[in-house]
Amino acid sequence: MKETTTIIDAKQVAQQTVFPILFAISFSHLLNDTIQSLVPAIYPVVKDTYNLNFSQIGLITLTFQMAASLFQPFVGSYTDKKPQPYSLAIGMGFTLIGLITLSISSGFYFMLLSVALIGTGSSIFHPEASRMAHAASGGRRGLAQSIFQLGGNAGSSIGPLLAAWIIVPYGQFSVIWFSIIALLAIVILSWVGNWYKGYMVNLKAKHGSKLAVVSNNFSRNKVIGAIVILLVLIFSKYFYMASLTSYFTFYLIDKFNVSVQTSQIYLFIFLFSVAAGTLIGGPVGDRFGRKYVIWFSILGTAPFALLLPYANLFWTGVLIVPIGMILASAFSAILVYAQELIPGKVGLVAGLFFGFAFGMGGIGSALLGKLADSTSIDYVFHICAFLPLIGIITGFLPNIEGKKKS
Template sequence: MKSIDTVTANKTTYSILFIISFGHLINDMLQAVVPAVYPVIKDAYGLTFTQVGLITLTYQMTASILQPFVGYYTDKKPMPFSLIIGMTSTLAGLVAVSFASSFYQILAAVSLIGIGSSIFHPESSRVAHLAGGGSKGLAQSIFQVGGNAGSAIGPLLAALIVAPRGQHYIIWFALFALIGMFALSFIAKWYRNHIDERLARGAKSAGEVKSPLPSSRIVWAMVVLLILIFSKYFYMACMTSYYTFYLIDKFHVTVAQSQIYLFAFLASVAAGTIIGGPVGDRIGRKQVIWLSILGAAPFTLLLPHASLGLTVVLSILIGLIISSAFSAILVYATELVPGKVGLIAGLFFGLAFGMGGLGSAVLGKLADSTSLEYVFNVCAFLPLIGIMTILLPSTKKS
């Protein structure tokens, strides 16, 4: 079957980019509801930090393990309406979480949310790639900022809807899933028509597209990129899963206040994401990766020693800087391995979720045996791994 990824027009289809970004917003907002209500669930069921970490691990691992396989399959056989199927799985998971009455039922419910994410991300990333035309970095940033905005809005809505009323009110988020399914139906139709048009014009097969570098250097570059993803998302796991607990424990803020501070951090992540892609289009992907990961280190090292006000400011700066890397990393990887957008997106989104889940579980166990302040001190050193960017080879666009 001929690939639809390898021949893309220079024209950027902004309407499709904004709709798929909105779909990404809905998807990631619904996923963000789960960690946002951890304080409610932890108190209701008397969970330890280790169990909280296991909840994150479960839904992140179901998302991460399946994504590369979904991407690999859809590179060969695109499935436009799979986006709606993924949102349906997320919808089912949300309903199940709202009525769960035990730790194990919560694990089963969040696994459905993870499966929905694993189906959504590879195909939606391909849609952004196709709609981006000649501005791949910008397209990925628009797509990514939707997800990051959703991750920021999720905790805020959870603070307003769930925190004061209880777990069962999670079911109201099912309405957003239905809205997302409606929006994605337009994307699915455009995507299906786009496939037909590309095949009618006789696009090159993926096998005819050659990478700019020898295979040994590509493998090495991918290893370095995956290590960089590890450093970024292990630190992000620390912030998204335990930042609220850290603020409550160290500064004695309320649950609602901690959610607002988490929203400020996640909003800065969304802002940083929209900056990273177009800047990478202009100055090169490697330069953005350098500045994004290693550039966050001074602020992460200072954060555990700061007052409440400075902690909030530093968290915003960290989110703004560290979030600009992902779009650059993803586009850089697709330039190394042309014609495999689904596989690359599945691999990197999957690893991001996997590192988030693994990080949450490991850091939860560490927090139980030491303290949250100790966890934040240890994680502060993770962005220093960004020095490995020096090992990345150059492409004509990097």
């Protein structure tokens, strides 16, 4: 079965957005990414406990992000051909095991194994969850992806706050309490899997109905060129995000001499801003065009990013809000734009872009950690401030709006 030949009439699809499933997937994404965000959130704790340097912190992030990224395109490609309704619950099982081992890790290498298990769970989760959001979208793909991403980014913002309240005062072993979140997610994802299994049965029953096709009429080379540009934009976004998610707490502690708890609260403000901005990109792209959203969300971050290294503590807290909100609006628009460039490969595209995003975050964290060790954490933030300027290449993307056939 191919996705491009088994979907019901486009007008009917637009009326059948399944919001309970979208909200359930979004909430499970919140739970998943709350757990994922615990990894960088506990860095200040484990750095002191095990006397780690910034390079080792970067390697932990690299291991975590590579495990969370390498399998995603393969998972997405496989599930495009053979959808797996219960793969999300299975992936969360890996995360659960990783959480338990992380709570009892006694050294650097045991910690690497633990974060690799958590990353593997994420690698299984994201492509198929994105496919299920697409299936429940009723044709409103940008909105569906934004709702899905909203949960993930909200979870990413909650993690550091929970770390400040629980892990910092009570220590590394308190991570095990978050296994309750993983168990709750398994229950929800099993219910979503039941819905998706029924959806696939209904889809097969409707085979031969009028198709809702996205056609771009571009040559293979033009599509490849556009995908390359999108991946470069992902590189700029997630390298810059790596500087903030992995090292922002250290930057605040080093430059302003704040406590670990205070630095976690500032990280929460940034990540909450990311969550708030997530919901903008998808629906605005549905209405006005994804290319314009992508352009604004990358390049529009640049003025605030360039000011950040020169700001005092108060203005640092102010600037990270527009940085987070503007930058966050990009991913949903980029993902749906890419899925429209390559119709019928929803899982593959989701796996490629989620995987590449996580991989760039991991590589960026490792390289920036090495740079911080050889220079200073302040220097890292001065250099990374220029990354959003790469957004100017969005101008080379082809216009695909107005080419939808129904």
